[in-house]
Amino acid sequence: MSAAGTPTPSPSGASAPDADRAALRRTLATEHAVVYGTAAAGAVLASTGDADNAALATALRDAARARRDTLQDLLATRGETPPGPLAAYRLPVPPVAGPSALALLVRLQEEACAAWRDLLRSVTDPGVRGTAGQAMAATATAAAVLRIRAGTPPAAAVPAVPGT
Numbered sequence: 001m002s003a004a005g006t007p008t009p010s011p012s013g014a015s016a017p018d019a020d021r022a023a024l025r026r027t028l029a030t031e032h033a034v035v036y037g038t039a040a041a042g043a044v045l046a047s048t049g050d051a052d053n054a055a056l057a058t059a060l061r062d063a064a065r066a067r068r069d070t071l072q073d074l075l076a077t078r079g080e081t082p083p084g085p086l087a088a089y090r091l092p093v094p095p096v097a098g099p100s101a102l103a104l105l106v107r108l109q110e111e112a113c114a115a116w117r118d119l120l121r122s123v124t125d126p127g128v129r130g131t132a133g134q135a136m137a138a139t140a141t142a143a144a145v146l147r148i149r150a151g152t153p154p155a156a157a158v159p160a161v162p163g164t
Helices: 016-047 051-077 098-122 126-150
Strands: none
Touching: 016 051, 016 098, 016 126, 051 098, 051 126, 098 126
16 A cells, blocks of 8 residues: 555556455466366376375365365455356366376466466465465475376476566
8 A cells, every 4th residue: 555545556557455366366266277177187097096196186186175265265355256166177188097197187286386476476465475385385396296106307387486
Protein backbone atom coordinates (compact mmCIF):
# COMPACT_ATOMS: atom_id res chain seq x y z
CA MET A 1 0.00 0.00 0.00
CA SER A 2 1.09 3.51 -0.62
CA ALA A 3 1.22 6.12 2.12
CA ALA A 4 -2.21 7.35 0.99
CA GLY A 5 -3.69 3.90 1.67
CA THR A 6 -4.23 2.92 -1.95
CA PRO A 7 -2.98 -0.41 -3.28
CA THR A 8 0.54 -0.28 -4.63
CA PRO A 9 0.63 -1.22 -8.32
CA SER A 10 2.61 -4.32 -9.22
CA PRO A 11 5.02 -4.28 -12.17
CA SER A 12 2.18 -5.61 -14.35
CA GLY A 13 0.01 -2.64 -13.41
CA ALA A 14 -2.40 -4.60 -11.21
CA SER A 15 -2.57 -3.88 -7.50
CA ALA A 16 -0.41 -6.21 -5.41
CA PRO A 17 -3.41 -8.06 -3.88
CA ASP A 18 -4.94 -8.55 -7.35
CA ALA A 19 -1.63 -9.80 -8.73
CA ASP A 20 -1.25 -12.16 -5.77
CA ARG A 21 -4.74 -13.61 -6.34
CA ALA A 22 -4.03 -14.09 -10.05
CA ALA A 23 -0.77 -15.87 -9.25
CA LEU A 24 -2.54 -18.08 -6.71
CA ARG A 25 -5.22 -18.96 -9.30
CA ARG A 26 -2.56 -19.92 -11.88
CA THR A 27 -0.79 -22.16 -9.37
CA LEU A 28 -4.10 -23.70 -8.32
CA ALA A 29 -4.91 -24.53 -11.95
CA THR A 30 -1.59 -26.36 -12.20
CA GLU A 31 -2.22 -28.31 -9.01
CA HIS A 32 -5.67 -29.35 -10.25
CA ALA A 33 -3.97 -30.79 -13.34
CA VAL A 34 -1.29 -32.49 -11.22
CA VAL A 35 -3.95 -34.21 -9.08
CA TYR A 36 -5.64 -35.47 -12.25
CA GLY A 37 -2.42 -36.60 -13.91
CA THR A 38 -0.94 -38.34 -10.87
CA ALA A 39 -4.17 -40.29 -10.44
CA ALA A 40 -3.98 -41.41 -14.08
CA ALA A 41 -0.32 -42.39 -13.77
CA GLY A 42 -0.95 -44.20 -10.50
CA ALA A 43 -3.76 -46.23 -12.05
CA VAL A 44 -1.48 -47.34 -14.88
CA LEU A 45 1.34 -48.22 -12.48
CA ALA A 46 -1.06 -50.20 -10.27
CA SER A 47 -2.42 -52.09 -13.29
CA THR A 48 1.12 -53.11 -14.29
CA GLY A 49 1.83 -54.53 -10.84
CA ASP A 50 4.43 -51.86 -10.02
CA ALA A 51 3.34 -51.51 -6.39
CA ASP A 52 6.26 -49.31 -5.27
CA ASN A 53 5.80 -46.70 -7.98
CA ALA A 54 2.00 -46.90 -7.70
CA ALA A 55 2.36 -46.12 -3.99
CA LEU A 56 4.66 -43.21 -4.82
CA ALA A 57 2.11 -41.91 -7.34
CA THR A 58 -0.58 -42.10 -4.65
CA ALA A 59 1.64 -40.18 -2.23
CA LEU A 60 2.34 -37.56 -4.91
CA ARG A 61 -1.38 -37.25 -5.65
CA ASP A 62 -2.10 -36.77 -1.94
CA ALA A 63 0.65 -34.13 -1.70
CA ALA A 64 -0.81 -32.32 -4.73
CA ARG A 65 -4.24 -32.43 -3.11
CA ALA A 66 -2.82 -30.89 0.06
CA ARG A 67 -1.10 -28.14 -1.96
CA ARG A 68 -4.33 -27.59 -3.90
CA ASP A 69 -6.29 -27.32 -0.65
CA THR A 70 -3.77 -24.79 0.69
CA LEU A 71 -4.17 -22.67 -2.43
CA GLN A 72 -7.94 -22.86 -2.19
CA ASP A 73 -7.75 -21.70 1.43
CA LEU A 74 -5.40 -18.85 0.52
CA LEU A 75 -7.80 -17.66 -2.16
CA ALA A 76 -10.81 -18.00 0.13
CA THR A 77 -9.12 -15.90 2.83
CA ARG A 78 -8.68 -13.21 0.17
CA GLY A 79 -12.42 -13.19 -0.51
CA GLU A 80 -12.22 -15.15 -3.73
CA THR A 81 -14.06 -18.30 -4.74
CA PRO A 82 -11.33 -20.72 -5.83
CA PRO A 83 -11.79 -22.09 -9.34
CA GLY A 84 -12.52 -25.80 -9.50
CA PRO A 85 -10.81 -28.39 -11.65
CA LEU A 86 -11.65 -29.03 -15.27
CA ALA A 87 -13.58 -32.19 -16.11
CA ALA A 88 -10.51 -33.62 -17.86
CA TYR A 89 -7.00 -32.57 -18.83
CA ARG A 90 -4.82 -33.25 -21.85
CA LEU A 91 -1.83 -35.00 -20.32
CA PRO A 92 1.60 -34.00 -21.65
CA VAL A 93 2.68 -37.67 -21.68
CA PRO A 94 0.02 -40.35 -22.23
CA PRO A 95 0.47 -42.93 -19.42
CA VAL A 96 0.01 -46.12 -21.43
CA ALA A 97 2.62 -48.25 -19.63
CA GLY A 98 4.94 -48.12 -16.64
CA PRO A 99 7.73 -46.06 -18.28
CA SER A 100 5.35 -43.47 -19.72
CA ALA A 101 3.50 -43.24 -16.40
CA LEU A 102 6.80 -42.45 -14.66
CA ALA A 103 7.64 -39.92 -17.38
CA LEU A 104 4.25 -38.28 -16.80
CA LEU A 105 4.90 -38.09 -13.07
CA VAL A 106 8.27 -36.44 -13.70
CA ARG A 107 6.71 -33.91 -16.04
CA LEU A 108 3.89 -33.12 -13.63
CA GLN A 109 6.29 -32.53 -10.74
CA GLU A 110 8.44 -30.30 -12.92
CA GLU A 111 5.40 -28.29 -14.00
CA ALA A 112 4.21 -27.98 -10.40
CA CYS A 113 7.69 -26.85 -9.37
CA ALA A 114 7.72 -24.21 -12.08
CA ALA A 115 4.26 -22.98 -11.05
CA TRP A 116 5.32 -22.63 -7.43
CA ARG A 117 8.52 -20.88 -8.52
CA ASP A 118 6.42 -18.41 -10.50
CA LEU A 119 4.16 -17.90 -7.48
CA LEU A 120 7.20 -17.28 -5.29
CA ARG A 121 8.40 -14.66 -7.74
CA SER A 122 4.98 -13.01 -8.00
CA VAL A 123 3.56 -12.71 -4.51
CA THR A 124 4.30 -10.15 -1.84
CA ASP A 125 2.88 -11.94 1.21
CA PRO A 126 5.74 -13.49 3.26
CA GLY A 127 3.59 -16.42 4.40
CA VAL A 128 2.61 -17.29 0.84
CA ARG A 129 6.22 -16.94 -0.24
CA GLY A 130 7.25 -19.43 2.46
CA THR A 131 4.56 -21.87 1.37
CA ALA A 132 5.64 -21.48 -2.26
CA GLY A 133 9.29 -22.10 -1.40
CA GLN A 134 8.43 -25.29 0.49
CA ALA A 135 6.21 -26.55 -2.33
CA MET A 136 8.87 -25.73 -4.90
CA ALA A 137 11.47 -27.71 -2.94
CA ALA A 138 9.12 -30.67 -2.47
CA THR A 139 8.15 -30.89 -6.14
CA ALA A 140 11.75 -30.47 -7.34
CA THR A 141 12.84 -33.28 -5.01
CA ALA A 142 9.99 -35.50 -6.19
CA ALA A 143 10.95 -34.88 -9.83
CA ALA A 144 14.56 -35.87 -9.11
CA VAL A 145 13.49 -39.05 -7.27
CA LEU A 146 11.18 -39.98 -10.14
CA ARG A 147 13.92 -39.43 -12.71
CA ILE A 148 16.17 -41.81 -10.78
CA ARG A 149 13.39 -44.40 -10.56
CA ALA A 150 12.78 -44.03 -14.30
CA GLY A 151 16.48 -44.54 -15.01
CA THR A 152 17.03 -41.05 -16.38
CA PRO A 153 19.55 -38.60 -15.01
CA PRO A 154 18.20 -36.21 -12.45
CA ALA A 155 18.07 -32.68 -13.79
CA ALA A 156 17.30 -29.36 -12.23
CA ALA A 157 13.62 -28.68 -12.77
CA VAL A 158 14.13 -24.98 -12.20
CA PRO A 159 17.03 -22.65 -11.50
CA ALA A 160 18.33 -23.10 -7.96
CA VAL A 161 17.65 -19.49 -7.03
CA PRO A 162 14.51 -17.69 -8.20
CA GLY A 163 15.38 -14.89 -10.58
CA THR A 164 18.49 -16.55 -12.01
